[in-house]
Amino acid sequence: MGTRVISCWLAVLLLVLTTWHAVAGETKGPPAGYRIGPNDVIRIQVFGEEDLSVEARVSGDGKLDYPLLGVLQVGGKTTQDLQALLTKRLSAGYVRSPKVTVSIARHRNVYVSGEVKTPGGFPFEDGLTAQKAVTMAGGFTDKAVRNGLTITRRSEGHEQTFNAPLTTPLLPDDMLVVAQLQKFYLMGEVMRPGPYPFEEQLTAKKAVSFGGGYTDKADKKTLKVTRVTESGAQTIAIGPDDLILPSDILAVGSHNYKVYISGEVRAPGAYPYSENISLQKALTLAGGVTEKADRKEMTVRRVVGGQEQTLVLPLEAAVQPEDLIVVREGQKVYVTGEVKTPGRYAYEAGATVQRVLTLAGGVTEKAEASVVKLTRTTAEGVETTVVALDAAVVPEDIILVVPKSDRFYVSGEVKNPGGYAHKEGLSLQKALAMAGGATEKGDVERVQVVRIVNHQEEHVAVTLESLVLPEDTIVVAERQKVYVTGEVRTRGGIRMRRGCRCRRR
Incomplete structure (x- = not known):
């Protein structure tokens, strides 16, 4: 009997230990x-x-x-x-x-940001690599540099950031950032002009190979780069072994003169130069300007005496060989609030607020037409003021048409019938005072209020202390009259007063 009890307890203990190790192993x-x-x-x-x-x-x-x-x-x-x-x-x-x-x-989260489809925090798990974390974040976007990963890691109170391949193991609280693809641009006499991914130590010769190489008309000695620096855009001549930087525009010249057109045109690129061609005609070669273009003045970059100059020319001006025509986006004004078509509109010199509102389709029925606000950025900062409709606008102004406030209406025998701004707690007596009070003919004891209740008009019994609601219509009636004729000293109508009696003398 004792042996059987001991065996039973040993079996129970073995089961507990097995369960303990199984749980611990999870x-x-x-x-x-x-x-x-x-x-x-x-x-x-x-x-x-x-x-x-x-x-x-x-x-x-x-x-x-x-x-x-x-x-x-x-x-x-x-x-x-x-x-x-x-x-x-x-x-x-x-x-x-x-x-x-x-x-x-x-474990606590790891974080993925940058050029992934669904950036955010994700639960850490053992064996998590950068590749798997990117997959958890929906994968790379089209703009991602797949070998441009950086990890920011905090350890012992210090933070360090380092480049990492996709196979790098991650730790909890790591922040993985996927860099955006940098580009450069090819134009001129290359087989496939357009944007291309930038890579380190990229030479002009290799950049041209990305675009399929030179065309038959290309002048391989005429390579120009347009580059944006702190002092502005510059166009410089380079050799095939010179390095290309991110966002550079590499133009390959031709044996035949060209003009180059970029910016807000429908088909930017290089086009054959001809004698006495105007800016207007050159833009026609590029398919014309887009809706966003500034149609009045064009920027032309021209090399004069070995130095590049930037000129602002009218459409009638003549183009010279190797000119780079840049069509800028036009200046805009912005309209918002209670207008029929809010949005941005091309700025016109001398335009007024009224003109811009007309471009936006006019104001809506909900507009408070007398209250138009204009926000303008000046050297002192951003200012917002209420302006008249004939006020002049300048580029980048923001025009706001304010919606109507709640109103009530007073009609009948008052001195100034019309609509008035409603305020919370407004009494009937104060509402009549806002309308100038009753006329001599008005009977303040016979005031009716027409009120919309459940989409239907109702006549509401009120006193002078009653509250007025938004959209109420207050009607002050004319005092009633009695008419006296016959053998009296003054015949005619006499205003009726409550409690008035007729007595014979």
């Missing part, structure tokens, strides 16, 4: 030297003490509320540190020889 150990931080989910198991075995999230300040011991500061500790701390604290009068195991149930 969570892999954290990376070497990993320190607990906010949002980590910690699993603490005390053998034989179910009430002390918990799974909880570390708070933002690195603390954890644990049974019996209260709030513990666990942030910055390793799992081994926390395990030793719990063992020591529980041994001090709570549990005899506690067997404590601490593991990370769920």
Whole structure:
């Protein structure tokens, strides 16, 4: 009998130990030297003490509320540190020889930003690489540099940023940034003009090869780069071994003279030069200007005496060989608020607020036509003022048509019938005073209020102390009259007063 009981207890103990190791094996150990931080989910198991075995999230300040011991500061500790701390604290009068195991149930997030489809934070998991994190973020966008990954990592209170291949393992709290693809542009006598991905140590010769090489008309010695610097755009002659920088425009010249057209035209590119060609005709070669273009003046970059000059010319001006014509986007004014077609509109010299509102289709029925606000950026800052309709506008002005405020209406025997701005708590007596009060013919004891209730008009009984609601119509009636004729001294109509009686004398 005793042997059978001992065997039974051994079987139970074996089952408990098997279950314990199975549960403990569900969570892999954290990376070497990993320190607990906010949002980590910690699993603490005390053998034989179910009430002390918990799974909880570390708070933002690195603390954890644990049974019996209260709030513990666990942030910055390793799992081994926390395990030793719990063992020591529980041994001090709570549990005899506690067997404590601490593991990370769920790590805090890693973060992916830049040129990925769904940037954000994602749960860390063991074995997570940069490649897998990008996949979790929806993959690369079309603008991504697939070998341009950087990782920002905080360790021991210090932050470091380094370049990383896709196979780089990630740690919790890592920030992975996918860089945007930089480009350069080919134009002129190349087989396939257009934008191309930039790469380090890119020479002009290699850049031309991206575009399919030179055309038959190309002058391989005539290479020009238009480059934007702190002092502005510059066009310089370069050789085939000179380096190309991001956003450079590399133009390959031809044995035949060309003019180059870019900016707000429908078909930018290089076009054959002919004698006495005007800017207007040159733009026609490029398909004409777009809707956004400034149609009055064009910018022409021209080399004069070995130096590039930027000229602003009218459409009738003549083009010279190798000119670069840049069609700028036109100046705009912006209209918003209660207009029929809000948006941006081409600025016209001398335009007024009224003219711009006409371009926007006019104001809506909800507009407070007498209140138009104009926001303008000046050297002193941004200013917003109420302006008249004949006020002049300047480029980049923002015109706001304000919606109507709540109103009520007064008619009948008042001195100034019309609509008035409604205010909360407005009484009938004050509303009549706003309309100038009743006329001599008005009967303030016979005032009617027409009110919309459930989309239907109703006549509401009121007193002078009654509240007026938005859209109410107040009607002051004319005093009633009685008419006297016959053998009286003054025949005619007499205004009726309440309680008035006729007496014979």
